Amino acid sequence: MKGSRFLAPLYLFASFVPIYWLVCMSFKTNEEILGKFTFFPTSPTLDNYSTIFTDSSWSQSYLNSITYVTINTVLSVLVALPAAYAFSRYRFLGDKHLFFWLLTNRMSPPAVFLLPFFQLYSSIGLFDTPWAVALAHTLFTVPLAVWILEGFMSGIPREIDETAYLDGYSFARFFVRIFLPLVRSGVGVTAFFCFMFSWVELLLARTLTSVDAKPIAVTMTRTVSAAGMDWGVLAAAGVLTLIPGAIVIGFVRNYIAKGFALGRV
Amino acid sequence: MDKPINHRAWFLVTPVVAIVAFSAVIPLMTVVNYSVQDILGPDQRIFVGTDWFQKVLHDPELHGALLRQIVFSLAILAIQLPLGVGLALVLPREGWRSSLSLVLVSLPLLIPWNVVGTIWQVFGRGDIGLGGVALNALGIDYNYTANALHAWLTVVVMDVWHWTPLVALLAYAGLRAVPDAFYQAAKIDGASRWAIFRYIELPKLSGVLTIAVLLRFMDSFTIYTEPFVLTGGGPGNSTTFLSQYLATIAVGRFDLGPAAAFSLVYFLVILLFSYIFYTAMNSKGEAGK
Numbered sequence: 235m236k237g238s239r240f241l242a243p244l245y246l247f248a249s250f251v252p253i254y255w256l257v258c259m260s261f262k263t264n265e266e267i268l269g270k271f272t273f274f275p276t277s278p279t280l281d282n283y284s285t286i287f288t289d290s291s292w293s294q295s296y297l298n299s300i301t302y303v304t305i306n307t308v309l310s311v312l313v314a315l316p317a318a319y320a321f322s323r324y325r326f327l328g329d330k331h332l333f334f335w336l337l338t339n340r341m342s343p344p345a346v347f348l349l350p351f352f353q354l355y356s357s358i359g360l361f362d363t364p365w366a367v368a369l370a371h372t373l374f375t376v377p378l379a380v381w382i383l384e385g386f387m388s389g390i391p392r393e394i395d396e397t398a399y400l401d402g403y404s405f406a407r408f409f410v411r412i413f414l415p416l417v418r419s420g421v422g423v424t425a426f427f428c429f430m431f432s433w434v435e436l437l438l439a440r441t442l443t444s445v446d447a448k449p450i451a452v453t454m455t456r457t458v459s460a461a462g463m464d465w466g467v468l469a470a471a472g473v474l475t476l477i478p479g480a481i482v483i484g485f486v487r488n489y490i491a492k493g494f495a496l497g498r499v
Numbered sequence: 500m501d502k503p504i505n506h507r508a509w510f511l512v513t514p515v516v517a518i519v520a521f522s523a524v525i526p527l528m529t530v531v532n533y534s535v536q537d538i539l540g541p542d543q544r545i546f547v548g549t550d551w552f553q554k555v556l557h558d559p560e561l562h563g564a565l566l567r568q569i570v571f572s573l574a575i576l577a578i579q580l581p582l583g584v585g586l587a588l589v590l591p592r593e594g595w596r597s598s599l600s601l602v603l604v605s606l607p608l609l610i611p612w613n614v615v616g617t618i619w620q621v622f623g624r625g626d627i628g629l630g631g632v633a634l635n636a637l638g639i640d641y642n643y644t645a646n647a648l649h650a651w652l653t654v655v656v657m658d659v660w661h662w663t664p665l666v667a668l669l670a671y672a673g674l675r676a677v678p679d680a681f682y683q684a685a686k687i688d689g690a691s692r693w694a695i696f697r698y699i700e701l702p703k704l705s706g707v708l709t710i711a712v713l714l715r716f717m718d719s720f721t722i723y724t725e726p727f728v729l730t731g732g733g734p735g736n737s738t739t740f741l742s743q744y745l746a747t748i749a750v751g752r753f754d755l756g757p758a759a760a761f762s763l764v765y766f767l768v769i770l771l772f773s774y775i776f777y778t779a780m781n782s783k784g785e786a787g788k
Contacts, residue, residue: 241586249660249664250603250606252607253610256614259621270627271626309518314515317511317512317514320512323502325502325505326507326512334774338770341717341770341773345723345758346533348749349755350527350529372522377519434608434609434611436612436724451611472610476606479606479608483602
């Protein structure tokens with residue numbers, strides 16, 4: 235396998251090229267982006283970034299996105315933990331069907347479901363709040379969280395539970411004090427996936443917000459105006475949306491690298 | 500695996516069922532409601548039974564979109580699975596290089612979907628984009644806005660670039676679960692690299708690969724934002740996949756009834772395929788243990 239050591243760098247390089255192009259564009263002026271082809275920005279400029287940082291609607295929508303993604307991640311992990319425990323430890327009426335049914339909720343084609351979502355969240359008064367987007371995103375994050383956590387939990391021997399109960403631990407105390415630390419890595423990875431899918435989703439987020447809770451990805455579409463597209467600002471905003479995700483994966487990378495040793499996932 | 504039977508486990512599952520029922524079942528029921536009615540106005544609704552379903556099932560444009568969709572999903576599964584698993588096998592396992600490559604691999608996953616489309620829109624342009632310029636310099640007359648095949652290939656490459664990391668991350672994580680003792684035993688037996696992969700690593704990966712296949716299948720089958728931003732479904736209909744055709748009916752023409760009937764059929768198709776994948780991979784996984 236002599237050639238294989240070059241495969242990973244090669245792939246990483248290829249996959250980085252479009253991202254390089256995005257970063258590169260964010261430092262160019264619009265004239266340079268549209269005018270001619272250049273490998274590097276000929277006169278690097280920070281104008282695109284300063285446009286974003288001086289306009290409060292950008293930073294506000296950035297915060298909005300982070301708010302609903304955080305709510306969604308916390309909520310998904312919290313409800314998924316006990317459920318995943320139940321699926322990994324017990325058999326109960328309808329367990330297998332329920333497990334598969336959870337995943338079927340990811341299958342709804344977005345276009346038509348947007349209107350019912352809009353009606354539902356308008357009628358309960360959550361429209362244009364981070365909660366609406368966070369709850370709507372649980373549609374695909376909660377099933378995923380249950381599936382991933384179940385894999386991790388199934389990797390932990392059941393003897394641990396039994397010993398703890400014999401030692402007189404209550405379920406709640408056992409779960410928080412003993413079991414959670416054991417599946418810490420699974421929680422980290424699950425949180426990353428919830429974060430990721432919620433962060434990049436646009437259709438639902440756009441439909442369920444108008445002004446107050448507008449997410450960053452929607453604010454970006456403002457760069458399309460009558461005068462054409464403001465590619466530079468769009469690229470700069472794109473670069474900024476990469477940062478929170480990169481930070482999160484920085485936190486969980488060790489879990490991904492080591493922690494899975496426990497689980498089947 | 501003999502898990503104890505305990506119906507009280509339902510208490511632990513209830514929060515999940517409640518939240519998913521709220522965010523999924525209520526909208527689904529609304530769509531079912533639309534699909535059997537002709538909605539003329541807020542107070543004018545006519546029950547039309549299965550008319551919309553019949554109309555939708557005989558729509559030739561829909562058949563075209565469905566065919567394109569199936570070819571697309573199969574193509575990206577056929578590329579992303581081997582590529583993702585292969586990548587997971589060759590990624591560094593220890594030290595700073597493993598951390599760095601994990602972050603680099605994941606970057607495309609973290610870009611909002613409309614930005615993904617925008618990146619490729621510029622990147623592929625023959626006059627100002629790096630990818631387009633490079634291809635033209637190689638002597639290929641590449642133009643994704645005019646040539647249907649080029650547009651289709653661009654969407655496939657974009658999707659491979661965007662989503663292979665997901666398969667790679669899951670597979671990488673799954674590979675970490677293979678105990679070192681297995682590799683040592685294989686070494687003593689003089690097993691070839693292929694044999695190690697086929698009989699040790701692949702069976703251990705079956706769990707993660709089930710999830711990877713299901714996720715990739717569902718998400719590619721409902722792909723919308725990226726091709727919409729990149730090509731708007733064109734040139735012609737060449738990159739109009741099911742979701743986008745659905746959006747033209749629902750949002751463009753505002754035909755809610757047919758659109759709802761369509762999305763229920765759509766949903767059932769995905770459900771059917773996913774169930775087949777799930778059962779097939781699960782039974783294979785059980786046999787491999």
